[in-house]
Amino acid sequence: MTRDELIAWVQEQKLPAFRGKQIFEWIHRGADFGDMTNLPKELRDGLKEKAVAQPVKIRLVRKSMLDGTIKFLYELADDNCVEGVLMRYKYGISLCISTQVGCRMGCRFCASTLEGRVRDLTAGEMLGEILTANRFLEHEGKQEKVSHVVLMGSGEPLDNYGQVIRFLRLLREENGIRIGLRNVSLSTCGIVPRMYDLAKENLPVTLSVSLHAPNDVIRKKLMPVANTWSIHEILEACRYYIRETGRRVIFEYALTEGLNAGKAEAEELTEILRGMQCHVNLIPLNTVKERELSGVSEENVRFFMKILEERHISVTRRREMGDDIEGACGQLRRKTINTSRSEQHAKI
Numbered sequence: 001m002t003r004d005e006l007i008a009w010v011q012e013q014k015l016p017a018f019r020g021k022q023i024f025e026w027i028h029r030g031a032d033f034g035d036m037t038n039l040p041k042e043l044r045d046g047l048k049e050k051a052v053a054q055p056v057k058i059r060l061v062r063k064s065m066l067d068g069t070i071k072f073l074y075e076l077a078d079d080n081c082v083e084g085v086l087m088r089y090k091y092g093i094s095l096c097i098s099t100q101v102g103c104r105m106g107c108r109f110c111a112s113t114l115e116g117r118v119r120d121l122t123a124g125e126m127l128g129e130i131l132t133a134n135r136f137l138e139h140e141g142k143q144e145k146v147s148h149v150v151l152m153g154s155g156e157p158l159d160n161y162g163q164v165i166r167f168l169r170l171l172r173e174e175n176g177i178r179i180g181l182r183n184v185s186l187s188t189c190g191i192v193p194r195m196y197d198l199a200k201e202n203l204p205v206t207l208s209v210s211l212h213a214p215n216d217v218i219r220k221k222l223m224p225v226a227n228t229w230s231i232h233e234i235l236e237a238c239r240y241y242i243r244e245t246g247r248r249v250i251f252e253y254a255l256t257e258g259l260n261a262g263k264a265e266a267e268e269l270t271e272i273l274r275g276m277q278c279h280v281n282l283i284p285l286n287t288v289k290e291r292e293l294s295g296v297s298e299e300n301v302r303f304f305m306k307i308l309e310e311r312h313i314s315v316t317r318r319r320e321m322g323d324d325i326e327g328a329c330g331q332l333r334r335k336t337i338n339t340s341r342s343e344q345h346a347k348i
């Protein structure tokens with residue numbers, strides 16, 4: 001709930017408005033009702049029966065020995081689970097969160113979509129992923145908190161549009177978690193009508209688009225969503241987004257052996273992006289056990305990158321983090337739902 005909704009709710013419960021403000025602040029600090037020490041004991045107990053303060057728990061944690069990346073397997077109140085990844089950068093701590101349990105987009109390289117979509121996450125659960133990560137950091141004795149958020153975990157954010165927008169608005173509520181939307185990136189496989197809607201929301205998030213191909217023939221081989229919207233339509237929507245928000249768009253491009261990583265594809269990509277205020281993020285494809293596609297050599301990545309650079313397309317190669325902890329989309333959840341419960345760690 002927003003602060004105003006929570007105030008209205010406590011008033012319905014015949015409580016004074018300031019209780020709503022107090023509860024809101026506690027929730028955004030990651031507290032459970034039992035910890036809300038400035039509320040009377042009966043009120044805390046009553047709230048516990050009626051509501052859930054923190055809907056997200058940690059079922060499993062994996063820490064990378066290589067780079068300090070931490071992967072969380074989050075548990076939701078209905079026993080479903082989703083993944084989140086915490087990455088340390090020079091500029092702060094970035095958390096990659098999920099927006100749906102599973103995904104129905106069917107991208108051929110992705111592990112999150114293998115069993116389809118189970119359900120959408122609520123705005124409260126998305127916020128809960130951040131609050132839970134902050135609680136974990138505090139528990140570990142760390143001073144830092146999550147400063148950047150990427151909606152790039154399992155799920156398609158624009159396929160859960162209403163809750164995602166609600167979540168983004170929650171981030172900047174007064175006395176809330178206060179993460180600036182300029183520190184938030186939203187990644188989409190290209191649901192064109194919702195990209196236009198997002199541009200009109202006046203929420204200055206960075207839009208990332210999973211392009212992965214320079215033309216529709218190749219894109220259709222990788223992403224079923226390409227049968228509904230063409231690259232031309234996606235790029236038109238991106239130009240609109242750039243005009244409305246003044247922000248550049250990021251294109252994600254996973255280099256896939258034998259499909260999209262050759263000289264011809266690099267040249268075609270530079271042609272379609274020419275003159276656009278954008279950046280290309282090359283991702284070496286993470287090989288997923290259940291998927292037949294594979295990534296390319298380091299040499300191939302450099303070769304592809306060089307062609308883009310020579311033609312003045314802003315490009316970087318995504319650093320691979322958490323390679324030792326099944327950091328890629330949906331891998332840990334799959335592994336865990338396929339493993340017996342008794343082998344799992346205690347809950348935090």
Ligand code: SAH
Pocket residue numbers: 105107109110111151152153154155156157187188189190208209210252254283284285286287288328329
């Ligand atoms: N549905 C959204 C966000 C979730 S996927 C989207 O499609 O953008 C986040 C990013 O990870 C996307 O760019 C997706 O294409 C990429 N991805 C998924 N599986 C991958 C894999 N095995 N290797 C590399 N990138 C992958």
